[in-house]
Amino acid sequence: MEQIRIKQVDEKKISQYIIKYTMEDWMSIVDSDVVIVGAGPSGMTAAYYLAKAGKKTVIFERRLSFGGGIGGGAMNFHKVVIETPANEIMEEVGVKMKEVEEGVFVVDTAEFMAKLGAAVVDAGAKIIHGVTVDDVIFREDPLRVAGVAVEWTSTQMSGLHVDPLFISAKAVLDATGHDSEIISVAARKLPELNIQIPGEKSAYSEIAEELVVMNSGKVAEGLYSSGMATAEVRGLPRMGPIFGAMLLSGRKVAEDIIHDIR
Template sequence: MATPFDGFKFESIRESQISRAMTQRYFQDLHDHAEVDVVIVGAGSAGLSCAYELSKYPDLRVAIIEQGVAPGGGAWLGGQLFSAMCIRKPAHKLMDELEVPYDDEGSFVVVKHAALMTSTLLSKVLAAPNIKLFNATAAEDLIVKQDETRGKYVAGAVTNWTLVSLNHDTQMCMDPNVIEAKVMVSSCGHDGPMGAAGVKRLARLGMVEKTPGMGALDMNSAEDAVVDRTREIVPGMVICGMEVAELDGCPRMGPTFGAMFMSGQKAAHVALNSLRRQQEAAQEAAQEESKEEGKPLVAA
């Protein structure tokens, strides 16, 4: 029996057209995002929900750095590689906003497959015109500067392709690139080969105390603590998700994702507050400079 695809034929093309189409867009993206308002490091459940919240502010330019080829972190499955994703209320309001169906279990909801939630969230983020995801890209270091008013502050991310980052020991020096940012949101997850990278680097720089690591599992206290302690830990750097637990020693919550989503959403608003403070400080400095310029010269 015939099918609609019998005798199917694609449009003719030259291979170089494909190469130019990819190259032009990628390097244009690198050029356009060398300086951004917010850079999010880590595209797990917290980082993606942060990006989604920031997508509601179209005047902001946001870059996401994700070391994996596939963004989403550990949110493609539930606990122990099971399919269902459990989200404690009131974090289910994000599911309502995204129109992700779920089973209501009273104090929590269950999405039939974690990938349904994560793919929906990811599609919304990627479709936003003010968000750019650079996956297969690692944040190797922080840009840290210092001035009289803020002291030491984070001013962006030092980046490299992940495969380069993983092979520094096998090749000669392969220097990185940079993305300058007014605010960094570090959502690198719990400790691991590339986990909790932001707070671990701050600890080595002496900008925060030594990280104690996350505590043992306690769902009830863990999720409240992670959302409550999502904050700007040093000027220019906000932490969210499991990186909060690594810094503060909060318990882990295991296979329940509400705190990850809400921590990311809160981080977006903490970043917005930081941007507002920076803008206000810049305006005050400009006014002071204008006053100084307007003062008459005093004869010696």
């Protein structure tokens, strides 16, 4: 076998390249159009459409991977269900589907995550892993959410007290799932926003899909919900391993944000 000659790179240059180009990204990110919290199906779908529309969009994901609840499938089975018209989004990003009855499709979870994530990045959005959003920024006259405070997830896990960095945004989307973490923080710390969080109901898939899509959108000025965060905030049923509403919710809230911040 012919010997493979690998380019030699000095260790300090490796560090310099990483630090320099990471900081260039962060210098841009600190003034974003849209911050999305959570790289699950609704958050990534929203990022895809926002970035396609030319909005500077960043997703902060506390884990070191994207996909949210997609990867777990149904009880760790590696398939989930998509129904019409969400299959249009799957087709747009290149996910293969198996139609099992008219308008109902089964998709592979790994392909779903990989191709949706790639579409987000190709559209121009940033996905930053290992970052936890633990607070919002607000402004008055009018009262509105104007950004987020972020910490490294590893810092929080270590129990160290370190002050956050602040990220400015015209819109903040809570796509954190069942706990609606960002909206919950805003409701607790900014009671003037008059946000009520009744909590999600038990499963009723047949009606939950449409209700989640219909109710995704603005919760307060500058603050939006999508996916299961919407079920939590609006008191809607959960739906289990069927993901059409997650995708359509992300697309719907992206359209709302594009309209509001144009």
